[in-house]
Amino acid sequence: MSDRPQSFFKYMTAATARIVLDDGRLRWSRPSRFNDPFDMQVNLQIRFDRSRVINATLGKMWERVLGRAPAPKNELGLLLRATAPIHLQRGREAFLACQEPGILKSIEGLPRILGDLNDQLQAALATTKIICLSARKDSVLMWSHYAESHGGIALEFRVPDGVDSPYKIARPVNYCDEVPCLFTEDELSDFLSGGIDLTHEIADRILYAKAMPWRYEEEWRIATGDGRKPMAEFEDVEFFREELCAVYFGCRAVDQDRAAITELVRARYPWADIWQCRRSLDAWALAFERLPV
Numbered sequence: 001m002s003d004r005p006q007s008f009f010k011y012m013t014a015a016t017a018r019i020v021l022d023d024g025r026l027r028w029s030r031p032s033r034f035n036d037p038f039d040m041q042v043n044l045q046i047r048f049d050r051s052r053v054i055n056a057t058l059g060k061m062w063e064r065v066l067g068r069a070p071a072p073k074n075e076l077g078l079l080l081r082a083t084a085p086i087h088l089q090r091g092r093e094a095f096l097a098c099q100e101p102g103i104l105k106s107i108e109g110l111p112r113i114l115g116d117l118n119d120q121l122q123a124a125l126a127t128t129k130i131i132c133l134s135a136r137k138d139s140v141l142m143w144s145h146y147a148e149s150h151g152g153i154a155l156e157f158r159v160p161d162g163v164d165s166p167y168k169i170a171r172p173v174n175y176c177d178e179v180p181c182l183f184t185e186d187e188l189s190d191f192l193s194g195g196i197d198l199t200h201e202i203a204d205r206i207l208y209a210k211a212m213p214w215r216y217e218e219e220w221r222i223a224t225g226d227g228r229k230p231m232a233e234f235e236d237v238e239f240f241r242e243e244l245c246a247v248y249f250g251c252r253a254v255d256q257d258r259a260a261i262t263e264l265v266r267a268r269y270p271w272a273d274i275w276q277c278r279r280s281l282d283a284w285a286l287a288f289e290r291l292p293v
Contacts, residue, residue, distance in 0.1 A: 008133035011146035014257035017153035025236040028129040043118040044182040060193035077194020129227035135218040138286045156246035175215040180205040246273040
């Protein structure tokens with residue numbers, strides 16, 4: 001799911017679709033309103049092999065002393081660069097023997113660092129406003145869970161030419177078997193050797209991570225900070241009307257909803273296509289029939 005889709009889909013009930021289409025607004029919500037209680041509300045973990053990390057860290061520290069490492073990104077890296085002449089004079093073996101106890105002490109302090117960092121992340125992400133979208137329109141489960149058991153609507157949004165649309169910065173969700181790690185082993189050795197700091201894309205590991213059972217959603221999401229009302233649980237934000245390119249009725253949509261929404265779309269979004277979802281009779285699949293203008 002790494003390739004950016006041409007369109008994004010938002011599933012909803014027919015009643016919600018009437019409001020969205022009439023107002024031209026979509027809801028951006030805090031994580032506390034998500035239906036998954038784990039979404040953006042778990043703590044990063046640390047999982048690594050101690051011997052591998054120690055050996056890798058020592059090797060990277062010596063490379064820094066030799067001047068062959070990237071520019072330092074934290075205080076330890078700066079210190080190693082400043083004291084490199086002393087370490088070179090003493091030699092590699094003496095340097096490694098001197099540094100290993102400090103690495104062990106840093107590793108032992110990681111649980112405290114992790115606890116503090118997770119507290120900071122949870123506080124920062126708690127007020128973030130996010131909109132969640134799907135990369136597909138034919139997911140039987142999405143229609144079942146988010147669109148009134150196939151009686152609702154899916155709206156299709158696309159970036160129109162010449163519009164600075166937020167869909168350009170949508171990012172895919174990473175579905176994981178385990179809660180994401182603070183660092184990979186390679187990143188942990190980079191951190192301990194002065195190569196990166198604690199701000200290295202850490203928030204994104206929570207923001208764009210969900211448990212593997214949710215992978216059927218093929219979710220992409222957009223996060224733009226706290227929004228215009230930082231203290232609000234959600235905000236209904238206006239979208240560019242030209243972004244709406246199609247409307248899909250579920251295979252159980254009722255005539256009353258279909259008539260009212262079709263009239264609304266024809267009046268407000270005359271360029272948008274209207275489709276009716278049909279249940280296949282010989283496969284576990286959905287098909288779509290374009291409705292006449």
